[in-house]
Amino acid sequence: MNDFWSWDHAAAVFPDLIKGLGITVLATVVGMIIAAVLGLVVAIVRRSRVRTVTMPVGFLVEFIRSTPLLVQLVFANLMFTQFPSLAVGCVVLGIHYATYMSEVYRAGIDAVPGGQWEAAVALDLPRSRTWRAVILPQAIRNTLPGLGNYAISMFKETPFLAFIYVVEMYAAAQAYGGANFRYIEAITLAGLLFLLVSYPTSLLVRRMENRLA
Amino acid sequence: MSDNVQKLVDLLPQLGEGILVTLQLTIAGAVLALIIAFILGLGSRARTRWARVPSRVVVEFFRGTSLVVQIFWLYYVLPLPPFYVELDPLACGIIALGLNYGAYAAEVVRGSINSVPTGQWEAATALDLGGVHRLRRVILPQAWPLMMPMFTNLLIQLVKGSALAAYITLHDINFFIGELRKGTTDTVFAYTVGLLLYFVFAYALTLLMNALEARAKHKVGQGPSLREVLRLTPARTAGTEVRS
Numbered sequence: 001m002n003d004f005w006s007w008d009h010a011a012a013v014f015p016d017l018i019k020g021l022g023i024t025v026l027a028t029v030v031g032m033i034i035a036a037v038l039g040l041v042v043a044i045v046r047r048s049r050v051r052t053v054t055m056p057v058g059f060l061v062e063f064i065r066s067t068p069l070l071v072q073l074v075f076a077n078l079m080f081t082q083f084p085s086l087a088v089g090c091v092v093l094g095i096h097y098a099t100y101m102s103e104v105y106r107a108g109i110d111a112v113p114g115g116q117w118e119a120a121v122a123l124d125l126p127r128s129r130t131w132r133a134v135i136l137p138q139a140i141r142n143t144l145p146g147l148g149n150y151a152i153s154m155f156k157e158t159p160f161l162a163f164i165y166v167v168e169m170y171a172a173a174q175a176y177g178g179a180n181f182r183y184i185e186a187i188t189l190a191g192l193l194f195l196l197v198s199y200p201t202s203l204l205v206r207r208m209e210n211r212l213a
Numbered sequence: 214m215s216d217n218v219q220k221l222v223d224l225l226p227q228l229g230e231g232i233l234v235t236l237q238l239t240i241a242g243a244v245l246a247l248i249i250a251f252i253l254g255l256g257s258r259a260r261t262r263w264a265r266v267p268s269r270v271v272v273e274f275f276r277g278t279s280l281v282v283q284i285f286w287l288y289y290v291l292p293l294p295p296f297y298v299e300l301d302p303l304a305c306g307i308i309a310l311g312l313n314y315g316a317y318a319a320e321v322v323r324g325s326i327n328s329v330p331t332g333q334w335e336a337a338t339a340l341d342l343g344g345v346h347r348l349r350r351v352i353l354p355q356a357w358p359l360m361m362p363m364f365t366n367l368l369i370q371l372v373k374g375s376a377l378a379a380y381i382t383l384h385d386i387n388f389f390i391g392e393l394r395k396g397t398t399d400t401v402f403a404y405t406v407g408l409l410l411y412f413v414f415a416y417a418l419t420l421l422m423n424a425l426e427a428r429a430k431h432k433v434g435q436g437p438s439l440r441e442v443l444r445l446t447p448a449r450t451a452g453t454e455v456r457s
Contacts, residue, residue: 004294066369066415067408068376071387075404078394159281163380170281183289191286195277202277 010185013176017189020169021197027090027168028155034094035154036147039101043109044131046102065099070160072096077164089161097154104146108139144212148205152198169193220396221406224389228410231389235414238306238375238385243368245311246318253315254322255348268319275316280374284309288381306378314371318364325359326352355433361426368422369415376411386410 042061046054064072069092076092077085112135120130159170167175173190177183221228256268275283287309292299300308329352337347379387390407394400424443430436 063408063412066373066419067411068373068387070373070376071390071404071407071411075400075408078400078404156277156279157281159279162281170279170285174285177289184293187282187286187290191278191282194279194282195274199273199277 004184006182006185009180009182010189012180013173013186013189016172016176017169017186017193020167020172020190021193023086023161023166023168024155024158025197027086027093027158027161027166028151030090031093031097031154031158032147032151034091035097035101035150038094038098040105040136042098042102043105046106047109061099061102064096069093069096069157070163073160073164085164085166086161089164089166093154093157093161097150100150101143101147104143104150105139108142108146109135111142112138141212145205145209148201148208152202152205155198155201156194217397217399217402221393224393224396227384227392228389230384231386232410232414234303234378234383234385235372235375237303238310238378238383239368239372239418241307242310242314242371242375245307246313246315246367246371247364249311249315250318250322253319254326257319257323258326272316272319275312276320280309280313281377283313284377284381302378302381302383305381306375306383310371310374313374314367317370318367321360321363321367322356325356325363328359329355358426358429358433358435361422361429365419365422365426368418372411372415372418386414 042057045057046061048054073089073092077088080088116134116138117130120134125134158168161168162171162174165171169190173186176186253268253272256264257272259265259268284306287300287305288302290296333351333355334347337351342351375385376387378385379391386407390403393406394403397403424439427436427442428439431438
């Protein structure tokens with residue numbers, strides 16, 4: 001039994017994991033802010049009627065969406081060595097998820113009834129005001145569950161940051177395992193901590209979904 | 214630049230190997246995920262608690278923990294005491310991908326079956342179809358087209374997740390990018406080639422899945438058949454008939 005699970009090792013690795021969890025949450029929050037803002041910009045730009053703008057943006061979004069986040073992270077980290085890995089990681093996470101978020105915003109904007117656009121035209125509102133005061137407040141309400149779901153999924157993808165030497169929760173577990181030749185407690189606890197944070201959050205998002213629906 | 218291309222040509226055999234490994238991970242992972250998805254998805258709709266509760270727990274567990282943690286748990290922890298299960302790295306990758314995306318897909322299966330109208334269930338019961346028969350002949354053919362678009366998304370996610378395999382000593386496309394970078398010492402070139410490879414790979418899979426989706430929809434009487442979609446000359450519809 002002692003071979004199987006040692007509480008001493010579990011207790012020893014725990015502070016490292018909590019410190020790593022802080023970095024994990026930080027990366028998720030910063031990444032999600034970038035994704036939420038950039039995703040909205042992309043969604044609005046893609047609605048433009050100028051094909052010379054929408055075509056390259058559309059291709060870029062498809063390209064980023066269908067290539068692995070891991071490869072993008074390593075690539076960006078090799079390119080921008082002058083910046084700290086954590087900053088590069090947050091930005092890459094943000095850009096990657098912005099391509100997902102832009103689809104969520106697109107669906108939200110499409111779901112605003114056409115009458116709202118017509119009413120804005122009838123009231124002679126300028127285009128910027130139509131977006132700001134009429135369309136977006138209604139569209140963003142629809143996108144909140146999507147935002148929550150992607151935040152959870154980004155949270156679970158932050159361990160990829162370990163491959164660009166950011167010591168988040170998984171990297172902390174890995175480092176402890178390597179130093180003490182005890183992987184069981186470290187990696188298992190890291191996994192359970194992910195579950196402990198992401199499961200209640202997903203319940204919360206589901207409740208929000210039901211409320212807004 | 215031409216040096217880079219020369220190097221790429223020299224490394225072509227390794228590229229072939231890399232594509233093969235990624236393809237193996239994708240196909241075997243997807244098949245495993247599909248099987249797991251149906252077992253867990255149907256299990257979480259079961260009426261007995263003995264099937265429902267374990268299915269829900271397994272789904273939430275694999276959805277809630279990270280793929281990175283799962284793959285490395287299989288790779289590092291499983292060979293240690295008390296498990297002593299030493300898996301081949303390829304098997305490790307396939308099992309982790311299958312379990313993780315299988316859990317996501319189980320939710321898709323559950324949701325799609327739930328959105329088949331209740332009248333269909335009642336009609337099948339009225340016709341005295343047995344449980345298996347009802348599912349196979351009435352419910353699944355209607356739920357399947359609903360599942361396809363979401364399966365396509367998950368498949369692309371799975372391909373992207375398979376890039377992790379390079380870190381458990383597998384020589385997949387991601388590993389090849391590293392080799393190309395070492396060979397050419399040109400980071401931008403190596404990663405542009407690598408990302409394009411993944412893009413083409415994912416795009417081909419999307420096209421394939423779209424074709425399967427069209428077929429599934431046609432089978433329940435929605436949309437044109439796959440043969441009509443793929444035909445070079447546009448299909449004659451009622452509208453064009455009138456004009457000519």
